[in-house]
Amino acid sequence: MDFKKLKEEIIQYSRRIGIDKIGFTTASTFDEMKNRLVRQESLGYQSGFEEKDIEKRVDPSLIFDEPRSIISIALAYPSKMKDAPQSKKGERRGIFCRASWGTDYHDLLKEKLSLLEDYIKEKVPEAMFKSMVDTGELVDRAVAERAGIGWSGKNCAIITPEFGSYVYLGEMITNLPFEPDKPMEDQCGTCNKCVDVCPTGALVEGGQLDAQRCIAFLTQTKGFLPDQFRTKIGNRLYGCDTCQTVCPENKGKDFHLHERMEPDPEIAKPLLKPLLSISNKEFKQNYGHVSGSWRGKKPIQRNALLALAHFKDETAIPDIISVMERDVRPVIRGTAAWALGRIGGEDAIEALKKARNKEEDQEVIEEIEKGLSFFTEGRS
Template sequence: MDYTTLKQEIIDHSKSLGIDKIGFTTANLFTELKNHLIRQEQLGYQSGFEEKDINKRIDPSLIFDHPRSIISIALAYPSKMKDAPRSVKGARRGIFARASWGTDYHTVLRDRLTRLEAFIKERVPEARFKSMVDTGELSDRAVAERAGIGWSAKNCAVITPEFGSYVYLGEMISNLPFEPDEPMEDQCGSCNKCVDACPTGALVQGGQLNSQKCIAFLTQTKGFLPDQYREKLGNRIYGCDTCQTVCPKNKGKDFHFHLEMEPDGEIAKPLLEPLLTMSNKEFNETFGHVSGSWRGKKPIQRNAIIALAHFKEESAVPTLIDIMKNDVRPVIRGTAAWAIGKIGGAEASDALIVQHRHEKDEEVLEEIKKGLAFF
């Protein structure tokens, strides 16, 4: 088998599959990554969503029998929403991060990887693969960096010269010996805009992220959001794009190559108040196809309540009072109590005083006290 010719055929065919960039690398150990992961773990900077076994994250041979190469793919996604609905008084809106616009990227990239596997299999029947997107053992970014897709930037994203950091990444371990591509040189230079702009200081330094402080991570947690981050949340209900939007390498980058990734403004930038009373069925029917729904409606609803407080949206107070009194979930009741106090007004203070007499949950009572402290 002429693997040089096959590699070029794969590159050429990948474009017809809707793959915007493709790179090849070895299946060798990711030695430098191991030291970084150990350090992150020691510092308590991990999110908890990662593969727990560090060795599996850096050694392809532990998850695939006799790996010989890894193919990395990238798909560019939009950075701008056409005809985005406006957030106005009485009809405030939240925002999903760009990585949750359109159809769940896991679904889109798995489709591309499956079709790429089929193309290679036709030419090499004995070929074997293990493909993954985001939730696999390997680090998508480490693979993409080594495969020459882009460089690992100070904002902890992979930046491509063509599409900036607005790319989804996936990879395919293979038993085929493809010639590796050359990694790309770091082009961040002395720029530190992403580190300086991070709302919570989660970018400790260039290339190092404390996930526990990152808004993108915090929006996915299910408990009470720590007090110090509530003001920082703004109207974000899932994810955060600040470290991408301030990046000079992303200036002017906006690609609309894939219909599945086009955002529906009513979903990507939804009205906040209707979110609060959605049933599980309604939530899944409306948001189930986007990646931001993976943790269910509870974190989204909690974040929506905080966003209404951010806007000081007085028209939402009656709904928030009802939630504070009747929702069975302490986190939602308590967050609503805090938001009622933050928004303020006579109706708000009276409701908090009354509920303080009836509430039994200690954490919710603490949130009611926080709400009352605003008066």
Template structure:
């Protein structure tokens, strides 16, 4: 078989099914990545969401016996929200990161990869393939970098010349020996903006991320958020775009190439108070289609409460009181108590006093004490 011709046919077909960029690389072990991953684990920089087995993350042959190549794909997503609703004093709004706009990208990329698999299978019936998006064992970024999709930026994202870093990545391990594409030259140069402006200093240095400090990770956790990070989150409900928005390579990059990626402004920039008492059913119906819903409503609600505190939204005091008095979840009650203190209106003092008299959970009591201390001007 003429594998070069097949490669060209795959590239041509990929354009017809909405793949914005495609690259090919060998399925050899990612040796340099393996060393970096071991270092990340030793430093405690991993989030826990990724595959823990370093061998599986770096050796494609463990995922598909006889693997010879990897096909990497990239789809560009929008960076600007059309008809964005305004946040007002009466209706403060939160924001989901750009990678969570539109339909869940996992489904979109799997659709493209499934079509690509079918095309290849028709050409080569004996071909064996394994595709993955984000939650697979391989590092999407390492594959894309080696396949020439883009270079790995200091913000730990793949940056493409065409679309900046606003791209979703996926890959397919395959037992066909395609000619590898050439990796792209790093263009970050001396620019260090992303490292300098990271709100939590999660970018330890260019290309090295402490995931446990990253707001994108923190917004997905389900427990109490450490005090030092509550003041850093702002109105972010899910994810963080700071290291992308400051990147010079992203200036002027905004692509609306895929209808299913178009965001609903009311979903990706929702009214915060409306999130506080939303039911599970309502949450799934309204937000279930976006990737930012994968951890359920609890982290989103906790972040919404923190965002109301960030805005010092006094109109939210009755809503926070209701949450503090009625919500069965300690994290949500406790965060509401802290938020009442952070907002700083003395009307919240009797609310916290009442809550303190009947609260049984120790962590919630601690948050009530923090809130009361802020209201009374006591530094702790």
């Protein structure tokens, strides 16, 4: 079998099916990434969403029988929204990060990888594969870096010369011996903008991320958000793009190559108040197709309350009071109480006092007290 020729045919086919970039690498262990992961774990910087076994994350042979090479793919996504609605007084809006615009990228990448598998299988019937996107064992970024898709930036994203860091990544382990591509040289240089502007200091240094402080992670948690981060969230409902938007490599990069990646402006930048009372059915109908829905509506609703507090939206006070008084979930009731304190006003303080006398959950009572404290200590 002429694998050099097959590789070229695969590259050509990948372009025909809309894969924006493809690279090949060996199936050897990712030793440098292992060192990074061990350090992450020792420092307590992991998010908890990752595969727990570090060895599986860096050694393809532990998850695939006799791997010979790995194919990495990238799809470019848009960085600008057409006809984006404006957030204005009384009609404040939240925002989903760019990676959650359009159809869930997991589905899009899996479809491309499946087509690639079928194509290779036709050429080589004995070919075997294990494809994964984001939730697999391997670290997508490590595979893409070694396969020459781009370099690993100080913002911990893969940066490509063509599309910047606005790319989705996926990979396929195979038993076929493709010639590896050459990794790309790091091109961040002395630039440190992403580290300098990270809202929570999650980028401890270039290439070192404390996921526990990262807004992208925090917006996906389901419990009470730690006090120190509540005013840092802004109007973000899911994810954070700050370290991408400040990156010079992303300047002028905006690609609309895939129709299903195009955002629905009312979903990607939704009104906040309606989110507070959205039903499970409505949430699934409206948001079920985007990647930002994977944790359900609870984190989104909590973040919507924080966003309304960020805007100090007095028109939302009746809605937030209703949530505090009626929602069965302590995290949502408590966050609503905190938000009322941040926004302020006579109606808010009276509702908080009333809730303090009726609430039985201790954590919610603590949040009510925090809300009331804003009236005595000021709303800084």
